[in-house]
Structure formats: C-alpha cells, structure tokens
Amino acid sequence: MELYKIHPQHYVAVDCVIMGYQDEEIKLLLYPRSFEPYKGKWSLLGGFVQDDESADNAAARILKQTTGLEQIFLEQVASFSVPNRDPEARVISLAYYALIRIDLHDEERVKENGAYWISISKLPNLIFDHQEMFEKALIKLQQKAGYSLIGTELLPEMFTLIQLRKLYEALFQREFDPGNFRKKILSLGVLEKLELKDVSESKKGAFYYKVKNNIDEVGKDRIVKF
Amino acid sequence: MELYKIHPQHYVAVDCVIMGYQDEEIKLLLYPRSFEPYKGKWSLLGGFVQDDESADNAAARILKQTTGLEQIFLEQVASFSVPNRDPEARVISLAYYALIRIDLHDEERVKENGAYWISISKLPNLIFDHQEMFEKALIKLQQKAGYSLIGTELLPEMFTLIQLRKLYEALFQREFDPGNFRKKILSLGVLEKLELKDVSESKKGAFYYKVKNNIDEVGKDRIVKF
DNA sequence: ACAAAAGTGTTTAGATTACACCCATGA
DNA sequence: TCATGGGTGTAATCTAAACACTTTTGT
Numbered sequence: 001m002e003l004y005k006i007h008p009q010h011y012v013a014v015d016c017v018i019m020g021y022q023d024e025e026i027k028l029l030l031y032p033r034s035f036e037p038y039k040g041k042w043s044l045l046g047g048f049v050q051d052d053e054s055a056d057n058a059a060a061r062i063l064k065q066t067t068g069l070e071q072i073f074l075e076q077v078a079s080f081s082v083p084n085r086d087p088e089a090r091v092i093s094l095a096y097y098a099l100i101r102i103d104l105h106d107e108e109r110v111k112e113n114g115a116y117w118i119s120i121s122k123l124p125n126l127i128f129d130h131q132e133m134f135e136k137a138l139i140k141l142q143q144k145a146g147y148s149l150i151g152t153e154l155l156p157e158m159f160t161l162i163q164l165r166k167l168y169e170a171l172f173q174r175e176f177d178p179g180n181f182r183k184k185i186l187s188l189g190v191l192e193k194l195e196l197k198d199v200s201e202s203k204k205g206a207f208y209y210k211v212k213n214n215i216d217e218v219g220k221d222r223i224v225k226f
Numbered sequence: 227m228e229l230y231k232i233h234p235q236h237y238v239a240v241d242c243v244i245m246g247y248q249d250e251e252i253k254l255l256l257y258p259r260s261f262e263p264y265k266g267k268w269s270l271l272g273g274f275v276q277d278d279e280s281a282d283n284a285a286a287r288i289l290k291q292t293t294g295l296e297q298i299f300l301e302q303v304a305s306f307s308v309p310n311r312d313p314e315a316r317v318i319s320l321a322y323y324a325l326i327r328i329d330l331h332d333e334e335r336v337k338e339n340g341a342y343w344i345s346i347s348k349l350p351n352l353i354f355d356h357q358e359m360f361e362k363a364l365i366k367l368q369q370k371a372g373y374s375l376i377g378t379e380l381l382p383e384m385f386t387l388i389q390l391r392k393l394y395e396a397l398f399q400r401e402f403d404p405g406n407f408r409k410k411i412l413s414l415g416v417l418e419k420l421e422l423k424d425v426s427e428s429k430k431g432a433f434y435y436k437v438k439n440n441i442d443e444v445g446k447d448r449i450v451k452f
Numbered sequence: 453a454c455a456a457a458a459g460t461g462t463t464t465a466g467a468t469t470a471c472a473c474c475c476a477t478g479a
Numbered sequence: 480t481c482a483t484g485g486g487t488g489t490a491a492t493c494t495a496a497a498c499a500c501t502t503t504t505g506t
Contacts, residue, residue, distance in 0.1 A: 009235035
C-alpha cells in the first residue's frame with residue numbers, strides 16, 4: 001500500500017452506449033446533461049465506478065437504473081483517458097455497449113431520467129468523446145456479427161427472417177439481398193422455425209423463428225461476412 | 227466539480243503485454259515482482275496513470291522506461307476492475323499490448339528492471355489477472371491479422387516470406403502451408419519484393435521483402451482468414 | 453547429379469453474389 | 480386472376496486448402 005500512495009487517484013466513470021431497435025432504426029438512449037458545463041448537451045448514460053463494484057457491475061447498475069432491465073448483454077468498448085476530456089475534472093471513462101429491447105424497457109424510468117431514444121441516423125452532437133464511443137461500439141458490434149448471431153437481443157423472442165434482415169440493415173446501414181441473407185443466417189444453424197406465421201405484413205405470412213435453446217456458442221470456426 | 231466530489235477515486239494502472247519475436251518464438255517481457263504481496267511472482271510491466279497523461283501515454287512511457295523504445299505500435303486490450311484483483315489496494319488496470327523488435331530494444335534497461343523475455347509456450351503463472359490480459363491481447367492480435375498485415379513490427383525492415391510465415395506460425399501456434407501462405411500474404415498487395423536475397427538458410431536464397439512505403443491502410447474490405 | 457530450400461501451378465471444395473423463378477393468399 | 484410479399488434455386492465468381500511440381504544452386 002505504501003508503494004501505491006505516491007500515485008494519484010482518479011475518478012473512473014462508465015458510459016453506456018445503449019442501443020435499441022424501433023421502427024426499423026437503431027436508436028441510442030441519450031439524455032440532455034442537467035448541469036454545467038455543457039448543460040443541455042446530449043450525453044450517453046453514465047456514472048461513476050464505486051468502491052465495491054467492478055466497472056462491469058457499474059455499467060449493469062446504470063443500465064438498470066435507467067431502463068429497469070437486468071441480465072442484459074453488455075460489453076466493453078474501450079477506455080477514454082485524455083486528461084482534459086471532461087473540463088470539470090479528470091475523469092477516466094470506460095465505455096460499454098448494451099443491446100436491449102425497447103419494448104421491454106421501463107418507460108417511466110427513462111422519462112424520470114429525462115432520457116430519449118434517438119435514431120443513429122439523426123444523432124445530435126454529443127459531449128466530450130461520446131460520439132467516438134458510439135462509433136467504436138458500432139464497429140465492435142458489426143465485427144461480432146461475423147462469428148455470432150447478434151442483434152436477437154434487440155428483437156422479441158419470436159421474429160421473422162425479414163425482421164431480422166431489417167435489423168441487420170439498420171445495423172450495417174446498407175441493404176442485404178433477401179434470399180442470400182436468409183440462407184446465410186440459416187446456415188449458422190442457430191435458429192428454430194416455428195409453426196406460426198406473422199401475417200401482419202403480407203397475405204402469405206412469414207414464419208416466425210426463435211434462437212435455439214441449446215446454443216452455447218455459434219461455431220467459433222464458422223465466420224460469415226456481412 | 228461539486229457533483230463529482232461525492233464519488234470515490236481509484237488508482238488506475240496500465241499493464242503492458244509486450245511481445246517480441248526471437249528464435250522463432252513469441253516472447254513476453256516479464257519481471258519478477260519486487261515487493262509483497264506476490265513478491266517474486268511473474269508480472270507484466272505496468273505502472274500508474276499520472277495526473278497529466280492519458281492511459282495511452284502512460285503505456286508508451288512504461289514501454290520506453292523498460293525497453294528504451296518509442297513510437298511503437300500500442301493498442302488497448304481491455305479494462306480489469308474487479309475490486310479485489312490486487313489484494314493490496316483497489317487498482318483499476320487498463321491492459322495494452324505492444325509489438326517490438328527484440329533486436330532493437332535496450333538490453334541494459336531491461337536488465338536494470340530485472341525483466342526477462344519468456345516464450346509464450348512456456349509462460350509461468352502470472353500474478354492477478356495478467357494471464358487473462360495476455361490471452362485477450364493474443365486474440366486481438368490474431369483477429370487483427372485478418373484485415374491488416376500484422377507482425378512486421380516484430381521483424382527487421384527486410385524479411386523473407388519464410389521468416390514472416392514462421393512468425394505467423396508462432397503467433398497462431400500452428401503451421402501454415404508454405405505455398406498458400408505466400409499467395410495469401412502477397413494478395414494483400416502491401417509487400418514490395420527487393421532485389422536482394424537471404425542466402426543464410428539455403429543455397430537458392432530467398433528474396434527479401436519490405437512493407438511498401440505508401441501503405442495507409444490495407445483495404446478494409448479485404449478480409450483474409452488465417 | 454542430387455539434395456534441399458524456394459517458389460509456382462493445379463485441383464477440389466466451399467462461400468458469396470446476383471438474380472431469376474416459384475409459392476401462397478387476400479382482395 | 481393478379482399483385483404482393485415470402486421463399487427457393489441456380490449459375491458465375493471468388494476464396495481456401497491440399498498437394499504436386501518446378502526452379503535454383505552449392506556440394
């Protein structure tokens with residue numbers, strides 16, 4: 001301990017890139033900062049790491065405080081530590097990203113926090129380095145898609161392959177060939193076809209699928225390009 | 227500032243996974259910890275983030291202090307923040323990895339620090355979560371190989387494709403088909419063939435190559451599987 | 453000439469893309 | 480029956496892996 005004492009300590013924060021999916025768009029949960037400096041400017045949801053929790057736990061705590069959701073997919077993005085990134089004080093921030101179902105979150109709680117869901121195609125300027133946090137989170141997510149079926153965290157338990165494709169199109173900001181997308185996804189072997197159709201979009205109806213129960217891991221060897 | 231004051235501050239450290247290449251093996255720079263607890267146990271090279279530097283700068287500083295090298299490829303691995311990971315005090319650590327040429331480093335300095343180069347195939351037990359830091363660093367590096375010519379930081383300016391293959395074999399801990407490896411690497415279009423041969427390994431001699439000068443980025447679209 | 457390392461070519465299997473085509477059904 | 484979205488099939492192109500083959504040169 002003596003040896004450590006000569007070193008400075010720092011505030012350590014976590015900032016969460018909370019992504020949801022609604023109206024065929026990826027949205028971020030953002031709130032207008034309630035105090036100076038940059039009062040009113042848009043910010044990711046964040047908080048400080050306390051003495052008795054890991055940064056992972058802090059991120060999960062913030063996610064629960066702001067959305068009411070627990071047991072959510074959360075992953076580290078990167079650390080941000082330029083000394084003056086927050087002009088108020090030296091704060092080292094660890095960025096995380098989370099994928100949640102907007103339809104399940106606690107709307108009351110979000111309102112209390114003054115937070116809003118904003119489409120990533122219409123993002124306002126964000127404070128500090130929050131824009132960069134979002135960009136890195138999105139890149140991480142896209143890379144992950146190559147070896148794992150991502151994004152099902154953003155959809156209901158049951159979904160059609162058309163819904164899944166729309167989600168991927170929102171995530172990658174480009175279109176996919178319907179036939180090829182279907183084959184690629186099914187070739188991963190992680191989806192189970194249900195004997196139930198979504199007839200809201202067409203007369204024929206599209207079969208619902210769900211993620212198989214016994215999926216430990218999509219084959220690590222199997223890499224798919226999107 | 228007032229708003230931040232209610233939050234705790236923490237020691238923030240950086241730990242560096244410093245990789246080098248020698249005798250057809252990837253080696254890590256490690257040193258036996260000089261104080262309790264875990265005195266004598268092997269540790270990555272690390273240090274504390276100071277008030278006036280980013281974590282990236284701190285990692286570069288530590289790399290320079292221990293190897294004498296500057297302007298080195300350094301990348302974030304992940305953060306490690308379980309409250310009791312260091313039993314002595316609460317320390318949040320940001321792991322980095324670096325690739326250096328062992329033949330260029332300052333041997334005197336390494337000796338002063340009591341550090342040693344140890345092959346990754348014979349790693350001793352490391353303190354705290356340093357083993358995990360190394361494992362994550364290696365995975366990051368392997369992934370990076372898919373879209374970028376990595377590892378040339380570990381070799382001299384000029385190298386033969388055979389030398390490069392041996393390096394990749396050490397990095398991935400498996401063998402590559404000599405013919406296919408050659409075609410795959412050359413297809414990236416980032417190497418320039420020199421009119422000079424390495425005749426130390428064979429009578430015929432192997433042409434030296436170097437990385438082309440005007441390489442901004444290996445095509446982001448081109449993804450190669452290793 | 454031949455051994456040994458360097459380098460090239462060929463074949464097969466699988467993945468990716470573009471796109472044509474068939475299917476089911478309500479209006 | 481026909482328009483519409485859902486779903487299947489196929490040919491052309493590209494990539495990866497296995498492995499046979501050719502080149503070069505000192506001894």
